Amino acid sequence: MIHELLQPYEFEFFRNGLAVAVIAGALCxxxxxxxxxxxxxxxxxxxxxAIFGGFAASALLGVSIFVGAGIWGIASALAIxxxxxxxxxxxxxxxxxxxxxxxxxxLALFALFGRRGQSFDAALFGSILGVSTTDVLVLAGxxxxxxxxxxxxxxxxxxxxxxxxxxxxxxxxxxxxxxLLMVVLALTILSTMQVLGVTLVAASIVIPAVVARMLTDxxxxxxxxxxxxxxxxxxxxxxxxxxxxxxxxxTIVLTGAAFFVAVFAWSSLRSEVRRRSPxxx
Amino acid sequence: MTDSPHLVRLESVTCRYLTEAVLSGLDLxxxxxxxxxxxxxxxxxxxxLLRTILGSVKPVSGRVRLASGLRLAxxxxxxxxxxxxxxxxxxxxLMARTGRRLLPWASRVERAEAQAVLERLEIGxxxxxxxxxxxxxxxxxxxxxxxxxxxxxxxxxxxxTSGVDARIRHELLHLLGELNAEGLTILLxxxxxxxxxxxxxxxxxxxxxxVAVGSPLEVLTPATLExxxxxxxxxxxxxxxxxxxxxxxxxxxxDDVPRLEEAVA
Numbered sequence: 393m394i395h396e397l398l399q400p401y402e403f404e405f406f407r408n409g410l411a412v413a414v415i416a417g418a419l420c421x422x423x424x425x426x427x428x429x430x431x432x433x434x435x436x437x438x439x440x441x442a443i444f445g446g447f448a449a450s451a452l453l454g455v456s457i458f459v460g461a462g463i464w465g466i467a468s469a470l471a472i473x474x475x476x477x478x479x480x481x482x483x484x485x486x487x488x489x490x491x492x493x494x495x496x497x498x499l500a501l502f503a504l505f506g507r508r509g510q511s512f513d514a515a516l517f518g519s520i521l522g523v524s525t526t527d528v529l530v531l532a533g534x535x536x537x538x539x540x541x542x543x544x545x546x547x548x549x550x551x552x553x554x555x556x557x558x559x560x561x562x563x564x565x566x567x568x569x570x571x572l573l574m575v576v577l578a579l580t581i582l583s584t585m586q587v588l589g590v591t592l593v594a595a596s597i598v599i600p601a602v603v604a605r606m607l608t609d610x611x612x613x614x615x616x617x618x619x620x621x622x623x624x625x626x627x628x629x630x631x632x633x634x635x636x637x638x639x640x641x642x643t644i645v646l647t648g649a650a651f652f653v654a655v656f657a658w659s660s661l662r663s664e665v666r667r668r669s670p671x672x673x
Numbered sequence: 674m675t676d677s678p679h680l681v682r683l684e685s686v687t688c689r690y691l692t693e694a695v696l697s698g699l700d701l702x703x704x705x706x707x708x709x710x711x712x713x714x715x716x717x718x719x720x721x722l723l724r725t726i727l728g729s730v731k732p733v734s735g736r737v738r739l740a741s742g743l744r745l746a747x748x749x750x751x752x753x754x755x756x757x758x759x760x761x762x763x764x765x766x767l768m769a770r771t772g773r774r775l776l777p778w779a780s781r782v783e784r785a786e787a788q789a790v791l792e793r794l795e796i797g798x799x800x801x802x803x804x805x806x807x808x809x810x811x812x813x814x815x816x817x818x819x820x821x822x823x824x825x826x827x828x829x830x831x832x833x834t835s836g837v838d839a840r841i842r843h844e845l846l847h848l849l850g851e852l853n854a855e856g857l858t859i860l861l862x863x864x865x866x867x868x869x870x871x872x873x874x875x876x877x878x879x880x881x882x883x884v885a886v887g888s889p890l891e892v893l894t895p896a897t898l899e900x901x902x903x904x905x906x907x908x909x910x911x912x913x914x915x916x917x918x919x920x921x922x923x924x925x926x927x928d929d930v931p932r933l934e935e936a937v938a
Contacts, residue, residue, distance in 0.1 A: 429758060546777030551768045554758050561727040561747050562823065564771055605759055609803035612777070614759045 400634040412523050412531055413626035413644060416584040419535045421600035421622025422542060423580045425615050426573055428601040429553050432483050435472065437594035438491030439581045442468035444590050445498035452505050458530055458582065465578035468494055473574045477567065523587065534583040538576050542615065549573065550611055592641045599648035600625065606659045621651060678704050680743055680827050680858055681726055686735035688721050695721045697881045703827065703860055708853040710873030711862045714902050717880045719862035723747070723829045746820035748830040751812055756805040762815050763800040766791060769822035790818045794848070810841035828852070830861035834869055842868050866917040889915045
């Protein structure tokens, strides 16, 4: 039994894939806390679609996808942030317009000029077992940068996420903090898309944060929990993927969904027990 | 304005949202040590006035002059707070110290100062509680504590008694009075004429511009109130305190409708 469970670890491709899945899960979990608490859960879904346009353009121009799609993703994220800050259009509407237009442009470019360079399917559904050393290094670099940003900008990020108006009045440059978060988010999506694909990256951003929120009322603890849950989803999902012979993206997301169901049921049960228990005198 | 007796001076300030002027040619001085209540109907520009002083709303014309080095703190309306946000009382209050330290955790000194402010406001035992788990009065005090931890010269409060009961309103008034007596300048907005406004040393009646400024006895007159609120009101004075009452509906009943005393006779 143990031998069977450890069998995939004999393969280098699996070990690489597992490392990437764990780092990607942790990274998405960390960044997802800010996304969920800002009420922008849809942005992960939207930005991954927007970056798909960058994939198509990069492939056509023959430039690195990390450069082309990265610039594209950051520009989309900053455009969403800029439109939202003007206050006349809500974040959901700005995400809907900008990201779907970008995704449509990607599809049109593929249709007009063919699918050169990057695999169309890999961009859509991810390809965790075919990741190169460069992919691993880029992901590790982005994870390191994101962790550094959250660590050193924790307090401005918390204040701006919770109460942007008072944060601004207290001397926090909220526009700069929000733009920094958007850049980190775009880079997170870009680096994890290769692993999870356009269609599944949003779930990896949202689910760990939502699960963590059900477990704690503290923002600091939520960040730690979401990062851990994201990493655990990557670890368990990759192993499940190998043994069930199912693509890794779906098994990672389904592991997150299982966490959600279990924690939701547990927290609902706990609330019910508390509600029914007599109040201590 | 370093040596000026005023912390804030607004000169002919006009602010617009899109094309609509919310404040129009407003002049107002906030003196050091003052405690000022701003009253006015919904849409009269009370919150915009505070936001203009904070700098989050830029006037399209006029000037906002702040005393050099002025430290502002703002207590938002509790209705605008995201109560489901995962933040404990301690985390919320320590937001006041954002920007002073690069490390994510608060220093021992910062925690001690935050605790001292919470103790002062009699909510020292709630540090680890989530903000949603508190009573209305405790929630209000958490945000006052966050503002006080900034050690402000001027405290701005937007409708601080909105949605709270009479006891909490009384406690808050008492607290603000104490803080003001210690030298803190306070400017608050309120729609609560009898519960709050009549207890302010200085009142500003606002309806896009300043209608009147003065003590409650000077300002709370039927003429000023009608000019401010656009509705007729009477003012009674009881032991030196003004009580504002709505004027009864004066439309005469039709002749065929019996008067009350006739109907019950």
